[in-house]
């Protein structure tokens with residue numbers, strides 16, 4: 218920690234805080250958003266000697282990386298939780314250096330329920346084999362440019378294949394398998410091991426990384442003007458001028474036109490935003506009186522298959538905390554989000570009752586539900602290209618008018634959809650801007 222406050226740091230960097238009526242702030246680069254991509258872009262640009270202004274709509278940093286303790290009195294990740302590709306993830310060495318508590322947890326399913334009964338050993342094996350096969354086929358067909366939906370490569374014979382569809386679709390990619398582009402799957406894949414869970418929270422790690430970055434909070438950017446020299450960003454607190462800007466808003470936010478671009482973005486960019494819409498993964502955390510209940514071990518994971526459409530996954534008692542976290546994804550997650558928290562908690566409890574018995578009701582303290590669907594600064598969980606549009610991420614990350622840059626999980630050159638991918642995207646974009654601006 219530098220000891221410098223966010224506001225004073227901004228003033229030092231930008232030559233004036235953003236207060237209505239005061240002189241506008243100026244910087245080499247203005248960054249829209251203080252999530253993983255924006256914070257990494259800011260730190261990289263500072264390392265390269267550039268002045269930066271970071272404008273964040275929320276009253277906190279981290280974006281979809283968000284750990285909060287208010288709901289249960291213990292850290293809970295409302296957004297990202299697994300540090301994917303941990304051997305290569307830029308956050309892994311930082312987590313170790315800063316003493317975060319890590320545990321390797323890969324989603325290999327300790328329990329699989331097919332409707333009302335537990336899967337047999339033979340069915341478990343078939344499920345694992347079919348998952349590997351589907352992964353291989355999608356990789357192969359994707360490389361051949363066969364951009365059908367993932368559903369084209371799976372022969373559904375019954376609940377075992379339905380469970381496979383759930384893992385590849387809603388649980389991994391946040392869309393149903395028939396909405397998943399085979400070519401885009403190359404950028405996602407399921408090969409993200411080793412995965413680490415973080416006791417103190419992934420959001421807490423990103424916030425720790427970002428605490429040295431000066432960020433103007435509660436400052437939504439309403440308009441990006443780029444018709445003249447450089448860019449002008451209009452906010453309720455004033456106008457920021459910069460030589461270039463980096464937009465890290467989700468494709469949900471961009472598609473909803475929460476930012477007005479003047480002139481309007483070119484058609485190819487608007488098409489790319491529409492081609493890579495937000496999917497939804499929603500969490501239903503349930504707090505119990507204690508951990509280790511119902512014969513479950515810490516970190517056990519369970520899936521209840523429901524004809525592949527309304528499936529629910531549970532992570533049990535991570536780090537011996539008294540939490541079981543339910544996950545639903547794809548179309549059903551949007552439906553449940555519209556229904557609300559009480560319905561979501563009831564839904565999760567209904568399935569736990571079926572799998573573990575009615576004791577779950579006696580032990581429940583309270584439940585909650587993540588609301589990324591309606592969150593105005595996310596409007597979904599993460600972005601997935603629709604079938605036939607698997608190459609649209611290239612246009613999504615392409616710069617407009619040599620001064621409006623785009624970064625974030627949806628634009629990532631590697632590990633799209635992930636917090637680590639967003640970090641890489643932020644850093645790579647920062648380097649591209651720095652190069653384009655010439656000598657610092």
Ligand SMILES: Cc1cc2nc3c(=O)[nH]c(=O)nc-3n(C[C@H](O)[C@H](O)[C@H](O)COP(=O)(O)OP(=O)(O)OC[C@H]3O[C@@H](n4cnc5c(N)ncnc54)[C@H](O)[C@@H]3O)c2cc1C
Nearest residue numbers: 250252253254274280281297298299438594625626635636
């Ligand atoms: C439920 C859920 C589970 C997930 N699980 C995992 C996981 O286990 N592992 C993993 O790696 N990833 C996971 N992810 C994905 C991961 O959280 C995201 O990929 C990553 O955090 C995105 O970072 P970003 O910087 O691209 O976007 P964001 O985090 O969305 O950052 C963009 C920022 O821009 C701000 N903003 C938007 N518009 C404006 C505006 N007009 N003006 C000012 N500010 C603006 C937003 O408020 C936000 O803070 C999960 C996501 C969700 C929702």
